[in-house]
Amino acid sequence: MIELGVNIDHVATVRQARRTYEPDPVIAAALAEQGGADGITFHLREDRRHIQDRDVELLVQTVTVKTNFELACAADVLSIAVRVKPDWALLVPESREEVTTEGGLNVLGDDGRIAAAVDQLKAAGILTSLFIDPDVNQVAAAAKLGVDAVELHTGPYALAKREAFDVELDRLRRAGEVACAEGMRLHAGHGLNYTNVRPVALIEGMIELNIGHSIVSRALMVGMRDAVAEMRRILDVVAA
Template sequence: MASLGVNIDHIANVRQARRTVEPDPVTYALLAELGGADGITVHLREDRRHIQERDVELLRQTVRSRLNLEMAATAEMEAIALRLRPDMVTLVPEKREEVTTEGGLDVAAQTGPLTAMVTRLQQAGIGVSLFVDPAAAQLEACRAIGARWVELHTGAYAEADWQRQSDELARLTEGSFIARSLGLRVNAGHGLTYQNVEPVAAIEGMEELNIGHTIVARALAVGLEQAVREMKVLVQNPRRDPLFGSLQP
């Protein structure tokens, strides 16, 4: 049964549109936890377009579930993580011009620097996950650098039309199998919605789904606490669509 990590970056997006003090993502993190969130995820970007260091500092003091800090693999971000000590760090690719993260981290192309960073973070007691595409070469590189977690990038699945979605789901299922065979623990996220989350939640070995935009969008109608409750039902009790079978590789 997968757990649910709620990404609250889009709460901060609304605040930063006016550079004011509301809505405060720290307050909304509490509402997400009241709705059943198993963890809170934030992405502290280098350009600080939404989440600010102040947010992460207060969340570290107030989150009672689990705090997952998404960040680029830079010296600046590593220093912040070592100072604030989130429960987990997820290393993600980051480009200034993108609207949101566009793909997985190319771990295989930077094993040296990433090995050193992963080692330092884990020695500090911080869990480390790598946000990667469900490709064997990337998953093998994650294992080689000493990471214990991966987060499979579900963007291709989320954006696929109905003709290709089953193929993308098969890639995620195979990626989960490969990762687990390498001794890695598996999370997933990016672009998941109330409409497409259940097949991913039903993949064997899936431990946590990190979901943000669709929950915040739903919260405009029903409130954040209720929106989280509705998503958690889908994540923890997914219907197994006969089209996808048991979702085993």
């Protein structure tokens, strides 16, 4: 069975548009669990553009499936992760100029920062993963750091068309082979949706997929009718 991690960041994005208290990503996480999520993923960015410190605290306390804390190799968020102790920590690159994560960590070019973050997280008893591009050399470098898993960046695959689709899928397969041979769990995510997820799920050795934007987008559509109907019922009672 492929494990499904649901990323709830963009529920918080909607909330932060008004800087209010709804929609609450903590409630969204509970609903995702009810829908069959095997894990809840959340990214505490340095600029706090969506998930907030309060969310992290409550998510780790209330989520009953596994928690997957995305973070950069930055001292302040690392200290939070070590204190709250999620089940998993996923180290990702981060730029304040980007709209969303644009690529994987450059493990090959690590100056010691990634290695130090991995050591700090593992010392706290947190399972650790690296978000990397589907490059066999990056996978091999990740294995040398002793991480428990790699999450392959599926963004280029998700955007690929025609012949490029097969090329990107093959990159994911080959990177996956190396990850499995090195004894790491194989995860993948970024840009996966209801139409392109199946080929990635079928990659040999794939254990977990982390999907956020597509699920939140879908929820806005299929959940809107019930939300409007509920408001309609309230107003109908008032008018009666």
